[in-house]
Amino acid sequence: MKSTIQDQYSDAVLRRAFLSRSSVGIGYLAAMNLFGVTKQSLAAPTGGIAPALAGPEAPPHYPPRVKRVIFLYMAGGPSHLETFDFKPQLNALDGQLMPPSFTQGQPIAQLQGAELKVQGHLTQFGKYGESGMWISDFLPHHQKIANKICVLRSMVTEQINHDPAHTFMNTGTAISGRPALGSWLTYGLGSESENLPGFVVMTSVGGRNPQPIAARQWSAGFLPSRYQGVEFNSGHEPVNYLANPAGTTAAMQSTLIDTIRELDYHRNQGLRDSEAETRIAAYELASRMQASVPELVDMSDEPEHILDMYGARPGDGSFASNCLLARRLAERGVRFIQLYHRGWDHHGDLVKHMHTCCGLTDQPTSALVLDLEQRGMLDDTLIVWGGEFGRTPMFQGKGGPGRDHHIKGFSMWMAGGGIKRGFTYGETDELGYNATVDRTHVRDLHATILQQLGIDHQRLTFRHQGLDMRLTGVEPAHVLRGILQ
Numbered sequence: 001m002k003s004t005i006q007d008q009y010s011d012a013v014l015r016r017a018f019l020s021r022s023s024v025g026i027g028y029l030a031a032m033n034l035f036g037v038t039k040q041s042l043a044a045p046t047g048g049i050a051p052a053l054a055g056p057e058a059p060p061h062y063p064p065r066v067k068r069v070i071f072l073y074m075a076g077g078p079s080h081l082e083t084f085d086f087k088p089q090l091n092a093l094d095g096q097l098m099p100p101s102f103t104q105g106q107p108i109a110q111l112q113g114a115e116l117k118v119q120g121h122l123t124q125f126g127k128y129g130e131s132g133m134w135i136s137d138f139l140p141h142h143q144k145i146a147n148k149i150c151v152l153r154s155m156v157t158e159q160i161n162h163d164p165a166h167t168f169m170n171t172g173t174a175i176s177g178r179p180a181l182g183s184w185l186t187y188g189l190g191s192e193s194e195n196l197p198g199f200v201v202m203t204s205v206g207g208r209n210p211q212p213i214a215a216r217q218w219s220a221g222f223l224p225s226r227y228q229g230v231e232f233n234s235g236h237e238p239v240n241y242l243a244n245p246a247g248t249t250a251a252m253q254s255t256l257i258d259t260i261r262e263l264d265y266h267r268n269q270g271l272r273d274s275e276a277e278t279r280i281a282a283y284e285l286a287s288r289m290q291a292s293v294p295e296l297v298d299m300s301d302e303p304e305h306i307l308d309m310y311g312a313r314p315g316d317g318s319f320a321s322n323c324l325l326a327r328r329l330a331e332r333g334v335r336f337i338q339l340y341h342r343g344w345d346h347h348g349d350l351v352k353h354m355h356t357c358c359g360l361t362d363q364p365t366s367a368l369v370l371d372l373e374q375r376g377m378l379d380d381t382l383i384v385w386g387g388e389f390g391r392t393p394m395f396q397g398k399g400g401p402g403r404d405h406h407i408k409g410f411s412m413w414m415a416g417g418g419i420k421r422g423f424t425y426g427e428t429d430e431l432g433y434n435a436t437v438d439r440t441h442v443r444d445l446h447a448t449i450l451q452q453l454g455i456d457h458q459r460l461t462f463r464h465q466g467l468d469m470r471l472t473g474v475e476p477a478h479v480l481r482g483i484l485q
Contacts, residue, residue, distance in 0.1 A: 049190045050224070052462070059188040060454025065418030066382040067192065069185065069449060070326050070337045072365055074357070075166065075213055076344030079391035079403050080411035081432050082354055084151045086125040086134040089430040090393055094120030098394040102433045106408065118431065119395035119403060122351050131422040138358045141366035147422040148369055148378075149385075149415040150483050154426025154435035157389050157407045157442050162211055162345070165388035165407075170217045172446055172471050179221035179462075180229060181446060182336035184471045187220075187227045188460045189453060192333030195292035197230040197285065199336045200329055204319040207343020207357040218338065222464040229338065232325070233317055238297045239289065296328055310367040320364035327371055330381060344387055349400035369415055379417045382452050384445075386412030393431040409435040412445070418452050418485050425483050443477035451479045 049058055081090065098116040124137045129146030142149070159165040164174040171178040179187070182199035191198030201218045218229025232238050299307070299314035302324070307313070312320040319341045326337045341361050346353045365385065372378040390410020391403030409428035415421070426438035447457040450471070457477060461468040 050187045050227075053188060057459060059456075059460060061456040061459055062451070062454045064454030065380075065452045066416055067380045067453075068330055068333075068335050068337070069182075069382045069384065069453070070330060070368070071181075071339070072323075072361075072368075072383065072385045073169075073338055073340045074344050074361070074385070074387040075340045075342045076162070076207065076209070076211065076346070077165075077387045077389045077391060077405060077410075078344045078357070079346060079350065079354070080153070080409070080428075081119075081121060081391060081393060081403065082123050082136050082138055082350065084134060084136070084411040084413070084424075085153050085409075085428060085432050086121070086136075087393075087428075087430060087432045090118065090432060091120040093118040093431070099431075102429075102431060103394075114396040116394040116396065118393060119401055122401055123354070129422045131424065133422065133424055138354050139362050141362045145366050145369050145415075148373070149413045150419050150421065150423045150425060151411060151413045152386075152425050152440050152445075152480075152483070153409075153411050153428060154438050154440050155386070155390070155410045155412050155442070155445070156435050156439055157410075160389065160405050160407050162388060162405075163214070165405075166213065166217055169388045169442055171221070172443055172473055176216055177219070177221050178469075179223045179227070179471070180218045181449065181471065182218060182229050182338060183220040183223050183227040184460060185336050185450075185453060185455075187223050187462070188455055189335060191335045195285075195288040196296070196329065196332055196334050197289075198334060199227065199229040199338075200334050201229040201231045201338045201340070202233060202322040202325065203231075203340040203342060204317060204322055204360070205342050206319070206360040207341075207346075208349070208353040209345045210342035211345065213340050213342060222469065223462055229336075232329075238293055238325075292332070296332065297325065299324070306371065309371065310364045312364065318364075319361050320367075323364035323368045327368060327375075327377075330372070330377060331375075346391065346402050347404055348402035350402040352400070372416075378415070382414065382416040382419070382449065384412065384414050384449065386410075393433050406433075408433055414448075414483065416452075420483050420485055423483065425480065438480075438482060440480060441477070443472045443475060444480055446471050447477040448480045448483070451484075 053059065081087065096118050098118050103116060121136075125134050126137070126143070127133065128135050128143040131146070133146045133151060135143045135146060157165060157168055159168045159174050167176060168174050170180045172181075180199075186198035199218065203213060215231070218231070220226070220228035230239070297314070306324070310320045310324045312318065312324045314321055314324070319339065322339045326339055329337050341357070343353070343357050369378065369383060372381055372383075390406045392406045393403075395401055396404065409432060426440055427436055428434060429436050450457045450460065457470065457472045461470045463469070
């Protein structure tokens with residue numbers, strides 16, 4: 001059937017608009033590389049809050065206690081029963097069949113037909129700090145900071161396999177494509193740094209079966225993509241593709257950019273594209289990062305005693321070097337810094353792999369807390385430590401003694417501004433299976449993190465598909481008032 005004149009006209013407009021926007025817009029994005037633009041640019045300032053939040057409802061909603069968050073993410077699920085949750089009854093029942101009353105009807109990582117036997121603690125525990133906090137011998141450096149951390153021993157989550165559990169811990173839902181915690185924070189508060197991203201991610205490896213961490217764990221989801229996390233590494237090339245292309249000089253780029261900037265600024269007076277503007281902002285930031293990142297990762301100004309305190313050797317890609325780099329990022333105003341250490345999935349040979357993981361992470365974690373404190377930064381920094389879930393009190397007999405995935409009770413800790421120090425919050429039952437006192441859901445953790453940054457978790461929203469979406473969703477979420485000073 002022959003199309004109408006109106007249809008033909010509409011098609012022509014669409015084609016013309018597409019070709020026009022493609023030729024100018026793509027040229028704009030390419031040309032903005034390495035150089036910033038003036039404040040007349042259509043892109044919002046990198047360090048500012050989201051334009052959609054401008055006005056009286058924009059965060060902070062309360063006086064903030066901290067400026068930034070460092071999330072030390074132990075990917076794979078560290079065992080709470082070999083870190084912070086001592087249970088004498090677990091040792092008393094070691095090797096016996098797990099009481100059915102605990103596991104009947106529960107979602108557990110269980111092999112079909114396997115006998116579930118109680119697995120006693122695989123290390124010794126002691127009491128440390130003024131409060132007598134239980135900390136295992138796998139964590140000797142944590143024992144030294146017992147007076148500075150707040151252990152949450154009653155965490156629960158909803159996903160029992162790694163990938164959806166990571167997604168749940170990072171975004172508040174198991175549905176892929178939702179914004180990460182760091183994206184929500186930079187959307188709501190922006191970044192204090194004009195020369196670095198507001199949300200930085202780093203990864204390290206060491207331990208058993210280090211499953212990959214998908215980039216969607218730091219995705220902006222349905223938020224504008226300028227709020228997604230940027231992956232750094234502590235190696236010799238800290239940000240991929242940041243260096244100049246071979247044979248390209250600053251003079252060559254400057255001539256090209258000056259011309260295209262004028263063309264695109266004129267063109268975009270009448271045609272605005274939000275995602276193009278996001279990309280423009282990213283290219284602006286990239287140009288500033290070319291100057292700021294080399295200085296950031298140049299550790300030559302770090303005294304030897306600081307390197308030794310962390311156990312860091314710059315450029316080696318270790319968790320220790322990432323912790324030191326995290327402190328330097330925090331000093332430069334980055335809002336949310338997330339360090340993944342992959343290797344905590346200890347189904348078997350738990351003692352061996354705990355020695356590896358703790359050997360790589362225990363000292364630098366303690367050093368980061370102490371270093372921030374001695375620089376006067378711990379009071380305005382929130383540190384979060386933990387993984388996507390915990391481990392079972394029972395063992396299925398695969399290889400050397402180990403533990404499987406567990407969601408009904410596990411441990412994390414927080415430290416920093418406004419958090420009680422040397423404090424233990426919540427309890428699990430006598431075998432460490434179920435959280436029984438002050439049960440703390442992942443959504444409660446998120447609400448509390450937002451609270452410390454001055455954000456009401458119910459008021460930080462983004463309109464998507466007709467709904468006012470938020471990090472903590474529509475299910476109940478409660479700020480953990482009991483851990484706040």
